[in-house]
Amino acid sequence: MSVSIGSQIVAKFGPKADEPNVIKKCEELIDLFGLTPEELFLKWETYVVTSSTVDEDIQLTVENLIHLQEYIQKKIIKESQKTPSSSHAKRSVVRATPNVSMSSVLPSTPMSSTHKRRKLETPQSRNSEDAAFFSARGSSPPFATSSDHESTPSHNVQNQKSGCILETLNGDIISEDKTAVEGASQPNKLRLVANFDPTKYKFRTMNQKLLEVADYLDDQIDRTAQIVLDHYKFDQNEFGNPNIQSQTEILTIGRIVPDSPTSEFDADLNAHSIFLESSRSGGIGQRVRLNLNELKDYSFFPGQIVCLRGINPTGDLFKVIQRYEIPYLGAPVSTLDDLHSYEDQLHGQNMKIIVTAGPYTPNGKLSFDLLSEFVDRMNQEVKPITIIMFGPFLDVTHSQIKEGTLSFPDLEKEPKTLDQVFKYVIAPILKRLTCHQVILIPSTRDATTDHAAYPQEMFDRKAMGLTKNFKCFPNPATFSLNEALIGCSNNDVFRDLKDVTGGNNLSESRFNRVSEHVLEQRRYYPVFPGGIKRKRSSILSSDDPHNRDQLIVSGADLHVPYMGLTEFADSLPDVLIIPSELKHFAKVVKNVVVINPGHFVRMNSNGTYAVMTVKTPNLKDFDKVDENIYLNNIWKRARVDIVRT
Missing domain, CATH: 3.60.21.60 (Purple Acid Phosphatase; chain A, domain 2)
Known part of the structure; x- marks a missing residue:
């Protein structure tokens, strides 16, 4: 390990990590799990939050780093049982697996x-x-x-009889009389x-953990960013943090959110309260208000992942110049x-x-x-x-x-x-x-x-x-x-x-x-x-x-x-x-x-x-x-x- 890695460990963990044994153990964990010093620090924080009690303060010691190693190993085993292995996925995110046959009940898919x-x-x-x-x-x-293809009301629309x-x-593709089963030979069961x-x-259910929720939401933005980058062939240097004041146009990807809702009634959007929430890697998870005055056509809703080009000249408002469609x-x-x-x-x-x-x-x-x-x-x-x-x-x-x-x-x-x-x-x-x-x-x-x-x-x-x-x-x-x-x-x-x-x-x-x-x-x-x-x-809640x-x-x-x-x-x-x-x-x-x-x-x-x-x-x-x-x-x-x- 180079000296720079040790200095990075001290920079992330603070002066309490500036001990040879602690630095050596951190370096072992970085090598063992293929982490960066910052990722190791995040896992340490997660371990401290999930393992400590109100009156307990877990110190950064070699013994506790050994417990951290066991914690990470258990996490990896648990996630490998829930999700398919992936060389690039380190977070606890569960996704659908396509083309899985239901053992002996359903055949495997024929489509590549x-x-x-x-x-x-x-x-x-x-x-x-x-x-x-x-x-x-x-x-x-x-x-x-x-x-081109809209459903058209039938002439029987006023007839409310069953059927x-x-x-x-x-309706022009198959006439109504051809929709009936014809002939003596019945079709076989569909595949x-x-x-x-x-x-x-x-x-x-009813077992959600805040950190797991945050991991999924963060991963969702980062995966979409990679999809957009691969599709449009953008220069990665064009992407930036939309929360930082700058006189240069940047590209950014984030989630559309309302303005810090305090209840579910505040979650509805309007054109003047649309914010963009970035991922931890793209903008430290911060939110910035969007100015949509220059967009001609748009449709935004809470939870939508979007790719935007714009500028933040004051640090308080991201002025959107163009929106890029997520590739289908x-x-x-x-x-x-x-x-x-x-x-x-x-x-x-x-x-x-x-x-x-x-x-x-x-x-x-x-x-x-x-x-x-x-x-x-x-x-x-x-x-x-x-x-x-x-x-x-x-x-x-x-x-x-x-x-x-x-x-x-x-x-x-x-x-x-x-x-x-x-x-x-x-x-x-x-x-x-x-x-x-x-x-x-x-x-x-x-x-x-x-x-x-x-x-x-x-x-x-x-x-x-x-x-x-x-x-x-x-x-x-x-x-x-x-x-x-x-x-x-x-x-x-x-x-x-x-x-x-x-x-x-x-x-x-x-x-x-x-x-x-x-x-x-x-x-x-x-x-x-x-x-x-x-x-x-x-039930009346008041005299009204x-x-x-x-x-x-x-x-x-x-x-x-x-x-x-x-x-x-x-x-x-x-x-x-x-x-x-x-x-x-x-x-x-x-x-x-x-x-x-x-x-x-x-x-x-x-x-x-x-x-x-x-x-x-x-x-x-x-x-x-x-x-x-x-x-x-x-x-x-x-x-x-x-x-x-």
């Missing part, structure tokens, strides 16, 4: 991760010849604009591939052999998938009659191959569940727990479904799960009394049905993402903006802090009859250290499904089919569900990327109907 990635540009043309041209050059096929179509996306590791969701991930692809296999599997028929989202009972009464009628319609009329069902199935906010007034007189044996209510009441209805696959995704409001935080562990299929054709996936989940890569998240980002917009973004549909934010940020739920849902109680207590019903319920599990893996999905309490819709955004199926039951009336029909594979509908590799182009081949329950 190298083919899923593509360099993205945004040409204006949308035809197939242009797509092939850009793919051959290693660029992206053009993005479809949202105005009527309210809106249709891409289901899980792009997640279910073991990573088995963490304890590539599109999923399939091999020629797989496409031929899927075509044979479907016997020339279209692939029909149903999407529903809870609650499944009216607010006033815990009755599953509408769900039972839905099951009969699926079996007798619609006949889908796969059904994707989002919770809540038993909503903890339902009045009868909260009050404990459940009654099931028709059952021979009265359920004693809510788990038994699902097993004896809901499971028999669901098991009547005759389709090949039913995928269940939980909600944080489900009473039948102990894991009420996002990201959320999957249901226990056996405990719920369900058969093997039911697949229980976590929340969120990414999986493939044949060639279609589907991303599902049961956390209402359309309700919670409240952005500040300017320029042309003011006239754009809010659903389009939110969808683009999700795809650009590469996260199913990019909002931070998460939204909180409240309702007014009937309009002043009633606000009760927290639910919300995003984020478990931040594990939010890496909510990030996209190595490509955009073909289909993005995010249920919301807002109006149902189906759109094409950045060549991704985005669906909000709406609630199955709205208050005490019938709600909606979505029917997605994908044309059977035909090579003329695909764009060739490489030898025997084709873009899936689900957005060109799928029709989506929003249907009344």
Whole structure:
């Protein structure tokens, strides 16, 4: 070790480290774990904070440095059990692992991760010849604009009868009569591939540690900075600290935050209270106010990671001159052999998938009659191959569940727990479904799960009394049905993402903006802090009859250290499904089919569900990327109907 390292150790730890034995031990730890003196000091501080008591003051001694070594080793072992090993990741950040098969239940993915990635540009043309041209050059096929593919209201919109179509996306691709199952030969079960590791969701909730939260949020900014640097080929010397006064333009990357909120009510942004929070390496984690006067078009929301060019002439205000878009991930692809296999599997028929989202009972009464009628319609009329069902199935906010007034007189044996209510009441209805696959995704409001935080562990299929054709996936989940890569998240980002917009973004549909934010940020739920849902109680909090207590019903319920599990893996999905309490819709955004199926039951009336029909594979509908590799182009081949329950 050089003398300079020893002096750096003393500079970081202070005069108490200026002892030969202490310096020698610090040098050993630096060599052993590949750390810098500053990183070793940060780990020492973490160890002191987590290990000491109020009355205890841990001194910098050789003995305590040995304890620090044991602490770091335990931390490394613990993190290696939770996360895939990475030569550059030293923080306790958990991310999703793509293309993981669910042992013996699901096959491994056929798609190569190298083919899923593509360099993205945004040409204006949308035809197939242009797509092939850009793919051959290693660029992206053009993005479809949202105005090209909007869901259109049906002429039956005034008809409120069950089964009527309210809106249709891409109605010209597949006619309504062709969405029905035809012919005597039924399609085989779709190939289901899980792009997640279910073991990573088995963490304890209500166990967040402040340092782990800080590590994830910091790592999020630093990883995005590297993505932007690689994509735009910026000179690294252009990046600087936005908090420091300077007369020179700099590049900076950080998180959009409100002005030091003291409560959740202060967390909403406005054009005059937008701050940028830097990472520890980019600006010591400080915040600086943003001046957006020179930006023509913008849309910012709390938690958004942005790359900005600007100047801070006074030290108090960062004047934004330009915003750089975070590069989008590539599109999923399939091999020629797989496409031929899927075509044979479907016997020339279209692939029909149903999407529903809870609650499944009216607010006033815990009755599953509408769900039972839905099951009969699926079996007798619609006949889908796969059904994707989002919770809540038993909503903890339902009045009868909260009050404990459940009654099931028709059952021979009265359920004693809510788990038994699902097993004896809901499971028999669901098991009547005759389709090949039913995928269940939980909600944080489900009473039948102990894991009420996002990201959320999957249901226990056996405990719920369900058969093997039911697949229980976590929340969120990414999986493939044949060639279609589907991303599902049961956390209402359309309700919670409240952005500040300017320029042309003011006239754009809010659903389009939110969808683009999700795809650009590469996260199913990019909002931070998460939204909180409240309702007014009937209890007066003062003499004023309009002043009633606000009760927290639910919300995003984020478990931040594990939010890496909510990030996209190595490509955009073909289909993005995010249920919301807002109006149902189906759109094409950045060549991704985005669906909000709406609630199955709205208050005490019938709600909606979505029917997605994908044309059977035909090579003329695909764009060739490489030898025997084709873009899936689900957005060109799928029709989506929003249907009344």
